[in-house]
Amino acid sequence: MADKKVTVLAKFKAKDGLEEKVKKEIMARVAPTRAEAGCINYDLHQSSDDKRLFMLYENWVSKKALDEHLQMPYLQSLIAAADELFSEPIEISLWEMTSEPE
Secondary structure, eight states, X not given: OTTSXXXXXXXXXXXXXXXXXXXXXXXXXXXXXXXXXXXXXXXXXXXXXXXXXXXXXXXXXXXXXHHHHHTOHHHHHHHHTHHXXXXXXXXXXEEOOOSOOO
Protein backbone atom coordinates (compact mmCIF):
# COMPACT_ATOMS: atom_id res chain seq x y z
CA MET A 1 0.00 0.00 0.00
CA ALA A 2 3.06 2.28 0.39
CA ASP A 3 3.01 3.59 -3.20
CA LYS A 4 -0.72 3.38 -3.75
CA LYS A 5 -3.30 6.01 -3.00
CA VAL A 6 -5.13 5.36 0.25
CA THR A 7 -8.65 6.33 1.31
CA VAL A 8 -9.48 6.87 4.97
CA LEU A 9 -12.84 6.84 6.70
CA ALA A 10 -12.56 8.30 10.19
CA LYS A 11 -15.69 8.24 12.33
CA PHE A 12 -16.27 10.29 15.47
CA LYS A 13 -19.19 10.38 17.92
CA ALA A 14 -19.47 13.60 19.91
CA LYS A 15 -20.52 13.50 23.54
CA ASP A 16 -24.08 14.72 24.08
CA GLY A 17 -24.22 18.49 23.83
CA LEU A 18 -20.75 18.81 22.28
CA GLU A 19 -21.79 18.48 18.64
CA GLU A 20 -20.96 22.08 17.72
CA LYS A 21 -17.68 22.04 19.63
CA VAL A 22 -16.62 18.81 17.90
CA LYS A 23 -17.57 20.24 14.50
CA LYS A 24 -15.55 23.38 15.22
CA GLU A 25 -12.53 21.37 16.45
CA ILE A 26 -12.47 19.12 13.39
CA MET A 27 -13.16 21.99 10.97
CA ALA A 28 -10.14 23.85 12.42
CA ARG A 29 -7.98 21.03 11.06
CA VAL A 30 -9.48 20.91 7.55
CA ALA A 31 -7.55 23.79 5.94
CA PRO A 32 -4.10 22.84 7.31
CA THR A 33 -4.68 19.21 6.34
CA ARG A 34 -5.77 20.13 2.82
CA ALA A 35 -2.54 22.15 2.52
CA GLU A 36 -0.39 19.07 3.22
CA ALA A 37 1.51 17.92 0.13
CA GLY A 38 0.10 14.38 0.19
CA CYS A 39 -3.56 15.27 0.73
CA ILE A 40 -5.88 14.75 -2.24
CA ASN A 41 -9.05 15.59 -0.31
CA TYR A 42 -10.16 15.88 3.30
CA ASP A 43 -13.92 16.29 3.70
CA LEU A 44 -15.95 16.44 6.90
CA HIS A 45 -19.48 15.02 6.96
CA GLN A 46 -22.14 15.07 9.69
CA SER A 47 -24.90 12.48 9.91
CA SER A 48 -28.36 13.66 8.89
CA ASP A 49 -29.91 11.20 11.36
CA ASP A 50 -27.69 11.74 14.41
CA LYS A 51 -25.91 15.09 14.69
CA ARG A 52 -23.40 13.56 17.13
CA LEU A 53 -21.88 11.47 14.32
CA PHE A 54 -19.11 12.85 12.13
CA MET A 55 -17.06 11.26 9.37
CA LEU A 56 -13.94 12.39 7.58
CA TYR A 57 -13.56 11.10 4.04
CA GLU A 58 -9.91 11.45 3.09
CA ASN A 59 -7.73 10.52 0.14
CA TRP A 60 -3.94 10.51 0.31
CA VAL A 61 -1.30 10.01 -2.36
CA SER A 62 0.29 7.23 -0.27
CA LYS A 63 0.30 5.53 3.11
CA LYS A 64 3.52 7.44 3.85
CA ALA A 65 1.71 10.77 3.33
CA LEU A 66 -1.08 9.60 5.65
CA ASP A 67 1.44 8.53 8.29
CA GLU A 68 3.06 11.98 8.10
CA HIS A 69 -0.36 13.59 8.51
CA LEU A 70 -1.06 11.53 11.61
CA GLN A 71 2.03 13.04 13.27
CA MET A 72 1.04 16.68 12.65
CA PRO A 73 0.74 18.64 15.91
CA TYR A 74 -2.74 19.94 15.03
CA LEU A 75 -3.98 16.38 14.58
CA GLN A 76 -2.17 15.09 17.66
CA SER A 77 -3.93 17.77 19.73
CA LEU A 78 -7.32 16.51 18.53
CA ILE A 79 -6.38 12.93 19.39
CA ALA A 80 -5.22 14.11 22.84
CA ALA A 81 -8.65 15.72 23.42
CA ALA A 82 -10.57 12.59 22.35
CA ASP A 83 -11.69 11.59 25.86
CA GLU A 84 -13.09 15.08 26.46
CA LEU A 85 -14.90 15.37 23.10
CA PHE A 86 -15.96 11.90 21.96
CA SER A 87 -18.28 9.34 23.55
CA GLU A 88 -16.57 6.44 21.73
CA PRO A 89 -13.08 5.74 20.40
CA ILE A 90 -12.31 7.25 17.00
CA GLU A 91 -12.90 4.59 14.34
CA ILE A 92 -10.41 4.70 11.46
CA SER A 93 -10.39 2.37 8.47
CA LEU A 94 -8.08 2.38 5.43
CA TRP A 95 -9.30 1.55 1.92
CA GLU A 96 -7.78 0.97 -1.52
CA MET A 97 -9.72 1.77 -4.68
CA THR A 98 -10.31 -1.39 -6.70
CA SER A 99 -12.23 0.15 -9.59
CA GLU A 100 -10.54 2.47 -12.05
CA PRO A 101 -11.71 6.11 -11.99
CA GLU A 102 -13.66 7.15 -15.08
